[in-house]
Amino acid sequence: MKLSFSADDEAFRAEISGWMADNLTGDFASLKNRGGPGDEHAFFEERRAWERHMGKAGWTGVGWPKAAGGRGAPLSHQVIFYEEYARAGGPGRVGHIGEGLAGPTIVAFGSEDQKRRFLPGILSGDDLWCQGYSEPNAGSDLANVRTRARLVGDRWVIDGQKVWTSLAHVSDWCFVIARTEEGSSGHKGLSYLLVPMKQKGITVRPIQQMTGTSEFNEVFFDGAETAAENIVGKPGEGWKVAMGTLAFERGASTLGQQMAFRNQLDEIIAIAKANGRAKDPVMRQRLAEAWIGLQIMRANALRMLSQAEKPELPREAYVSKLYWATWHRDLGKLAMDVLGPEADVFPGEPGTYELTALQQLFLFTRSDTIYAGTNEIQRNIIAERALGMPREARA
Amino acid sequence: MNFAFTEDQDLIQDAARGWLGEFAGPAHARKVMATAEGYDRALWAEAVALGWTGLIVPEDQGGLGLGFVELAILMEEMGRALYPSPFEATVVLAANALMALGTPRYLEAIAGGGITATLAAGNATGKITAAPTEGGFRLDGMLRHVPDGARADLLLVAADLDGRTALFAIEGDVAGLSRTGLATMDQIRRPAELRFDTVHLPAEALIAADAGRGLALALDRAAVVLAAFAVGAAERCLEMTVDYTKERVQFGRPVASFQAVKHQCADMALAVETSRSAAYWAACVADDSGHNGDGTALALAASGAKSWCARSYFDCAAAAIQLHGGVGFTWEYDVHLYFKNARALEAVLGDGTCHRERVARLIGLDDAAEAAQ
Numbered sequence: 001m002k003l004s005f006s007a008d009d010e011a012f013r014a015e016i017s018g019w020m021a022d023n024l025t026g027d028f029a030s031l032k033n034r035g036g037p038g039d040e041h042a043f044f045e046e047r048r049a050w051e052r053h054m055g056k057a058g059w060t061g062v063g064w065p066k067a068a069g070g071r072g073a074p075l076s077h078q079v080i081f082y083e084e085y086a087r088a089g090g091p092g093r094v095g096h097i098g099e100g101l102a103g104p105t106i107v108a109f110g111s112e113d114q115k116r117r118f119l120p121g122i123l124s125g126d127d128l129w130c131q132g133y134s135e136p137n138a139g140s141d142l143a144n145v146r147t148r149a150r151l152v153g154d155r156w157v158i159d160g161q162k163v164w165t166s167l168a169h170v171s172d173w174c175f176v177i178a179r180t181e182e183g184s185s186g187h188k189g190l191s192y193l194l195v196p197m198k199q200k201g202i203t204v205r206p207i208q209q210m211t212g213t214s215e216f217n218e219v220f221f222d223g224a225e226t227a228a229e230n231i232v233g234k235p236g237e238g239w240k241v242a243m244g245t246l247a248f249e250r251g252a253s254t255l256g257q258q259m260a261f262r263n264q265l266d267e268i269i270a271i272a273k274a275n276g277r278a279k280d281p282v283m284r285q286r287l288a289e290a291w292i293g294l295q296i297m298r299a300n301a302l303r304m305l306s307q308a309e310k311p312e313l314p315r316e317a318y319v320s321k322l323y324w325a326t327w328h329r330d331l332g333k334l335a336m337d338v339l340g341p342e343a344d345v346f347p348g349e350p351g352t353y354e355l356t357a358l359q360q361l362f363l364f365t366r367s368d369t370i371y372a373g374t375n376e377i378q379r380n381i382i383a384e385r386a387l388g389m390p391r392e393a394r395a
Numbered sequence: 396m397n398f399a400f401t402e403d404q405d406l407i408q409d410a411a412r413g414w415l416g417e418f419a420g421p422a423h424a425r426k427v428m429a430t431a432e433g434y435d436r437a438l439w440a441e442a443v444a445l446g447w448t449g450l451i452v453p454e455d456q457g458g459l460g461l462g463f464v465e466l467a468i469l470m471e472e473m474g475r476a477l478y479p480s481p482f483e484a485t486v487v488l489a490a491n492a493l494m495a496l497g498t499p500r501y502l503e504a505i506a507g508g509g510i511t512a513t514l515a516a517g518n519a520t521g522k523i524t525a526a527p528t529e530g531g532f533r534l535d536g537m538l539r540h541v542p543d544g545a546r547a548d549l550l551l552v553a554a555d556l557d558g559r560t561a562l563f564a565i566e567g568d569v570a571g572l573s574r575t576g577l578a579t580m581d582q583i584r585r586p587a588e589l590r591f592d593t594v595h596l597p598a599e600a601l602i603a604a605d606a607g608r609g610l611a612l613a614l615d616r617a618a619v620v621l622a623a624f625a626v627g628a629a630e631r632c633l634e635m636t637v638d639y640t641k642e643r644v645q646f647g648r649p650v651a652s653f654q655a656v657k658h659q660c661a662d663m664a665l666a667v668e669t670s671r672s673a674a675y676w677a678a679c680v681a682d683d684s685g686h687n688g689d690g691t692a693l694a695l696a697a698s699g700a701k702s703w704c705a706r707s708y709f710d711c712a713a714a715a716i717q718l719h720g721g722v723g724f725t726w727e728y729d730v731h732l733y734f735k736n737a738r739a740l741e742a743v744l745g746d747g748t749c750h751r752e753r754v755a756r757l758i759g760l761d762d763a764a765e766a767a768q
Contacts, residue, residue, distance in 0.1 A: 001404060001464045003679040005396050076396040273764040281752075288754035292699040296669050299398070299676035306399040316672060319665040376654075382664050383657035387637050390652040 003302065005076060012073075013080045019057065020088035028053070035092030036260055038364030039357070040215045044094065044170060051095045051125030060099055060123045063252055068107045068115060069123050075305055078252035086259030097167065098122035098129035100253050102175050102194075105245045109192075109232050118173075118194065130197070132162040132176035132219060133242065140377045142177075143186045143239065147221060149178035149193055151235075154228045156180075156193055158201070158221040164371065168217040169204045171197045176221075177242050180235050190238030194230040201225060211363045212353040246372075247313075254301050254320070258294065261328060264361060265290055268331070272338045286334055293327050318386040322378040325368040332358075332365035398675070400468070408468050414445065415476035421729040424477050428582035432546055434480050443508030448486055451494065456502040463616055463681035467623035467674055474627030474708075477732055479583045484513035484543035487620045488613070489551055492516070495613035496562065496603045501549060515541040515589060516553035516562070516610045518617070518744050523591055525554035525561055532556070532601065534563065534594040542743075544587025545576035551602065552589070553610060562606040563596055570594070581739035583732065612690065615697035618744045619677040622697075622704035625740055626670045629704070629711040632733050633663045636715045643720070650718075659714050666707035673700040695757050698750035706747050709737040 005013070024032060028050055034042045054060050063078045064070020073081065093099065103122045106114050121127030138144040147160025158178055168174065174195045181189030197204075201224030206214035233241045269287060272278040278287070297320075304317045335358040336343040346356050355363070369375045383389045400408065418438060427435050442448070451466050452458025466487065473482060489512035490505045504510045515523075515538050523536035534554055544550070550565040565572065571594040576587045603609065637660055640651035650656050677693075677700035684693040712734040716723035723730045741747065 001400055001675060001679060002397055002682075003676065004683050009396065079396065269758070269760065270765055273760065273762065278755075278760040284755035284760055285748065285751045287760060288751040288758065291758050292673075292703060292751070292754060295676065295696075295699055296673045296703060300669055300672035302396070302398040303672050303675070306397050315664060316668045319661075319668045322661070323665055323669055376658070379658040379661035380654065382661035383651075387633075387657075387660055387664060389637060389641065389657050389660060390649055392652060392654055392657075393648070 003299075005080070009076045009080060012077050013084060016059070016081050016084045017088060019059070020084065020090060023053065023057070024088060024090065031091035032089035033091070033263065035094070037092070038211060038213070038215065038360040040092060040167065041213065043091070047091050047094045048125065048128070048170075050091060051093060053125075055095075055123055055125040060095065060125060061103065064099075064103065064107065064119075064123075068103070069119050075252065075308070079255050079302065079305070082253050082256030083259045086256040086263070089263075090256075094128055094167070094170070095122060095125050096253070097131055097171075098127060098173075100251060101131060101245050102129040102173070104251070105175065105192075105232060105241060108244055109241050111229075113229065114194075114232065121172075127172045128167065128170055130165050130168045130171035130174045130219075131245075132165060132174045132195070134164045135161060136163055140374055142242075143190075145177050145179055145190060147176065147178045149176075149180050149191060151180070151228060155225045156195075156228060156230070158193070158195060158224040158226070160221050162219040162221070164207075164216045165204075165219045166215055166217075168197065168219045169206065173197060174219070175232070175245070177238050180238070187239040189236055190242070191235045192232040192238040192241040193226055194232065195221075195224060195226040199224060209364075210366070211355060211360055213360075252305055254324070255298065257324070258298050258301065261294055261297075261324075261331065264331060264335070264358075265294060267358070268335045268338050271335075275338070275340070275342075277338050277340070283338065286337070290327070290331055290334055297324055297327060313385075315386050318382045319378075321373055322375055322382070325365075325375065325378075328368050329365040332362035336362050398679070404465060404468060407465055408472065410445075411469050411472035412475070415472050415478055419473075419476045419478040419480075421477055421732055424479050424583060424732060427479050431576070433576075433582070433585045434546075439480055440508065442480065442482065447482065448490075448508050449506030450486065452490055452502050452506040453494075453499075456499055456506060458502070458506040462678075463619060464675065464678045466620050467678040470620045470624040471627035471671075471674070474624035474629075475631045477583055477628060477631070477729075477736060479585075481511040481513075481543055481547065483584075483621070483624075484547055485511045487617050488512075488514035488518065488542065489547075489549065491616050491620075492551055492562070492610060492613035493602070495616070496606055496609040498602055500602065501564070504549075510548040511543065511546070512549035512551065513541060513543045513547040514551045514553075514610075514613070515544060516551070516560070516606075517614050518542070519544075519589075523552060523554035525556040525563065527556075528595065531595060531597045532563065534591045534596060536591050538589045539577070540586045540743075541589050542587075543585050544589050545574045546585060546587075550589070552591075553606065556604065559605050560607040560610060561604050562602040562610065563600045564602050565594075565596065565600065569596070579739065581735040583736045584739050584743075608690075612684075612693070614744060615690075615693050616681045618697040618701040618750075619674065619681050619693075621740065621744060622670070622677060622700035623674040625704040625708035625737070626667065626674050628733055628736065628740075629663070629670060629708040630667045632708075632711040632715040632730065633660065633667055635730060636660060636663065636718045639719055639722075656718055659718060663711045663714050666710055670700075670704040670707040673703045676700065691757060695754060698745075698753045698757075701744060702747035702750035702754075705737070705741040705743075708733075709741055712737040 061070035062081045066072035149156045149158045176193045180191040203220040205218045207216045277283045307314045449458030454460040519538040519541045521538040525532045571592045573590045677696035680696040715730045
């Protein structure tokens, strides 16, 4: 057990931090620290250009296997890549759903044809992806998916609705869980389809959130089509593949997320020092607690990643979503408490609604404990799967 | 970077869990906690024979020369078993302090099991003043909450000597020193009060005239290892609770099937796993810091881990009582042993509030504000 990095790791760190320093400049300089959660619309086209720029330089798919076109970087390099990227203020990646979820799913479950067809576009930054899982009646109860797909000739024809779909309006492709067996229910009879977004049968409608912005969308499928071969796994295996995708959400990229959290905490600490709240004994306890909690988040992620090759999911992986989401939500509240009455104020005229970054943090983190499995669902999963406690009686 | 146990570390854990589970569980604790001495000498001799007292002692002093990750592994298992022994005072405090001060004295005797020992420094309350005398020193004052202070063979006592912190070795009972064990709610730990009333020590009793820095390092490393103890004990509380609630039937079903119960157990699991990450993060920093390394990194990690893990232990023990229902309140069930121990451990080597305040200082809350950006 060792947390320190080797000389080879440090050389790699110098390489990526040097590249960021040399490249996040000029037209890209204005992208620093932009486009993260809650800010996903900011500078979108410029960030898309940045994604392509990274792809050309070979900095996409850092953790992907070499055979899939990735860098095949060892774990320590992945950790360093994501941390240095965030430390340099690297913008929110427009390709993160493709790189982090769709790509790894295709690598793990897709056919050779699908790998050849889809992976290069993800790595180059040309194809953006979104995730079609949740529906109005399939949130926590994800298996209650109603969206249907029928095989008509050589096409899947899809009808239904998805919701909370980030980046749907700009995406080229969507991975969709749809019911392909008439009359099936629950986990059975679902399939995992890859669907082109830019077609007549798909309508995207943004959802205005409590932040006033619209990172999430509703997506309506009305006779939407995709080619018969655009199914990952066999018909009826959609649940298995979808669960595989969720497992990739626990990848090394969480280290980058934590570095972004670190930047937020540093900003809050700087404000507390400037406005004198850092002298308040209770506030000091809370700031220190947040700092400690973030260090532990990193340690927990490194522990989880260091066991990645073990067949069963370790317990630290089961608790990580509940932990980071709750920590981050609390950070949003801490930011407001440090600011005091000024927390409520943003520049501009009354009647406008252009929030500051910390106001966005406070409001947007209310979604952290809801999306990708609510805190309540996370607790059920921990209790039932990690601790082996009996399932609740279900209707 | 690989934040997982090596094969050797897995073996240490398995061996410790096996031995402690067989010989030193709560049933054993109940037997010895009713005695004045508070531990079983025969069983302790077996622990010594396993090499545990020499775990971190360098090989040329008769030890195994292992690090703080290994010591944390062993202490985690001792926490799980709630094993009452001189281990913490002798190894985690005394041997660690001697090593931090760079002195080989007593290390061989500790590693070989010839003596038990303890440290009375910043980990105790009160104050001792030392004054030079002809041929030695004179010590006066009082210390409370000295771990194993009444039963240890060797006392390492910090005293103020001309404004500096000096460390003295006292082998057993000497004239003018009274050692009184304290009766405590938690019967696992054995704190004592030491009264120094004109205690004369020979010159060679002085281990280090300027021990402040070394002792600070030692106490941080001890805090890390105690955090690991808390992890094991907290996890045992979780295991007992899951086992019990799966057995206990009310309303025609195991109470473990109710979300109100499951969600509390999930929160316990979160506390345990984040604490384990915290303790081993800090143990790695302790190993990396060496004897003259970056004190700030270790101070942050130690304060973070100790405050986090001790609170998790208390929260888990408290939840364990609640989820055991009425039987959790009885003397017969083991939960109260952990609950009382958790409360005591929170206050040992600094409570959460003082560790968080220290972190607040170290992360720069008192530094001048940066110019507005």
